Amino acid sequence: QVQLVQSGAEVKEPGASVKVSCKASGYTFTSYDINWVRQATGQGLEWMGWMNPNSGNTGYAQKFQGRVTMTRDASISTAYMELNSLRSEDTAVYYCARLSLRWGSRAFDIWGQGTMVTVSS
């Protein structure tokens, strides 16, 4: 079945970096953009950016510009999100989500299970 499977939980110290992976299966990885969305505990969804797995092109939310990098390894159908200079406010569940185009509109139709990233000294 179509799914996105993410890497496991991470605990990092302030100032460190974290790299989360998102492995796609059940569809052609290069045919759909992968987006990253995070959610702090008890809070709403926050969009971080997108990556085109075919070209490698990316677009980041202004808030994360200069601190986030989205990459991929198409040979293993895996997308990555790296966030640098971590601070306590980055503690959240990070999701990858597939962007689908149907009926002339776009939406996030497949989501990974989420990766908990905890930033603490």
Add this chain to the structure above:
Amino acid sequence: QAGLTQPPSVSKGLRQTATLTCTGDSNNVGNQGAAWLQQHQGHPPKLLSYRDNNRPSGISERLSASRSGNTASLTITGLQPEDEADYYCSAWDSSLSAWVFGGGTKLTVL
């Protein structure tokens, strides 16, 4: 960056009808429409509807989405206990070149 506006909470009785709203502007909902997501506690979001009431396969016909101007709505009829969840709207904002979400509505089924 600016997001979409949703009421924080809505409470309705079993088998009643709930209508959730999502207000944006002409750069997002008014132009691109909105998609709706459902999230149960401890789970990732699940897509309920693309814009204009186009539902992925497997999504109940008790759900219907619509839009009027800059406001999108999700109506759920015949409320069931499993409908109790958080609901988010999302839209592409052409002025920000970014995806924006609503703050989410917690639906309680009494």
